[in-house]
Amino acid sequence: MSLSVLMFYLLSGIILTFSVLSITTRRILRAAVYLLFVLVATSGLYFLLKYQFMAAVQLTLYAGGIVVLIIFSILLTHHITHRFNRPELTNLLMGISVAVIGSGVVLATLLTHPFKAANVTELPVDMTEIGNQLLSTGKNGYVLPFELISILLLAAMIAAIVVAKKEKNKNSEI
């Protein structure tokens, strides 16, 4: 068994364990930290697949950005010592049965479908290639979704600022 195979099973074990823990723990800050572990282990999977840029984006944006944002909002809205009540039994049964049935169906489909790999040479994914394809308009160019995502991010930033801003005192208006 080679080292990368061992690493893959270790990372999958971490991902599955901590994702279960993150939805079952009764302390919300712990749930956020378990989510952080899941995201870091996922970036490890990207490193194994030799997508270094994707792994770096995952680490900085997800693990660095979104988890910090979630932890800040937890600190703004909860007491640290707060514990959730246990979920209602009907909810629990519903959730578990949906998960079991759904994953059964999807896994049965996956394991019976024959995946055929294209017989081509691997393209090395380096920064020059990523930059060229992301900003080209020709074949294999992704400039349109790139522009779309930039406009979406701008709109989301403005929306977040407008929504979270404190309401102005009417009397202090000019």
Next chain:
Amino acid sequence: MIQGIPLEHFLIVSTIMFFIGVCGFIIRRNLITMLMAIELILNSVNINFVVFNRYLYPDQMQGHFFSLFIVGIAAAEASVAIALIINIYRNLKNIDVENVSEMKY
């Protein structure tokens, strides 16, 4: 591709992770933890995109770019959702879904 690991093993991991996220979305009653469940779901979809790209079409980069875009969309969605959650907390002092029914008629 990695020698010795079939494609299906990656897909099994991401499928189980997806349905853990769905399960968490159903059993949690708090807006922030539901947001975390959505992050789990998006993350498992990302794994699928990247793995299909690497194993089935290694001469192109569609999966790579689409998972990049999904990460961007997840960031935008999380920032707007957290702004809304903080605003709800300011008005109602509570962010459990049962109690946020002010705008129902």
